[in-house]
Amino acid sequence: MSRIRLVPMLLILIVSLAVFFAGWQVYKRYNLVDPLKTDLQTVSGVQNVDVIVGNPTVIRVKLGPVEDLQTTYDSIAEAITGSVNAGSSIVILDNKDKALQQAYENLNPIILEGVHKGNYQEMITSFEKAAAAQGIKAKVTMDAHNIYVQLQQGSHYLYDVWQYNTLQQGQGGAAS
Structure with missing residues (x-):
């Protein structure tokens, strides 16, 4: 063995x-x-x-x-x-600072409300106007899957990508 x-x-x-x-x-x-x-x-x-x-x-x-x-x-x-x-x-x-982050957090409800109501053009216009009132250059664009948010103030910039399915799941109800 x-x-x-x-x-x-x-x-x-x-x-x-x-x-x-x-x-x-x-x-x-x-x-x-x-x-x-x-x-x-x-x-x-x-x-x-x-x-x-x-x-x-x-x-x-x-x-x-x-x-x-x-x-x-x-x-x-x-x-x-x-x-x-x-x-x-x-x-x-990105290259955000505290002030830009705080401004973005204050502007977030505009996006959430626009997605909830389906008023996308109004959402984009309201978001960009509210940002401009705070001295922030804003650009919001969309495609079939995402909302793209750009904020710039001085040398600082903030980028965020919101996925529709994530936003819609937070609303409650059925999502396809």
């Missing part, structure tokens, strides 16, 4: 796991993260990209001043499509 030696088996197990882990890290780095970062760096306005691989994968994108958040966000989403799993999330980082 042959005896199984515990020490050599554990050593083989540890070496095998180390090789598999190292292989996964190399694959992740050179076939997923680096190409995605390179693609995103080509998008106008992108200053820095951080990819946190996991479930879900989180892509943190630091934006500089952009002319149109919707166009920039669409370019980012297009670059990500096919690179990572479908459940990945995009986090937009």
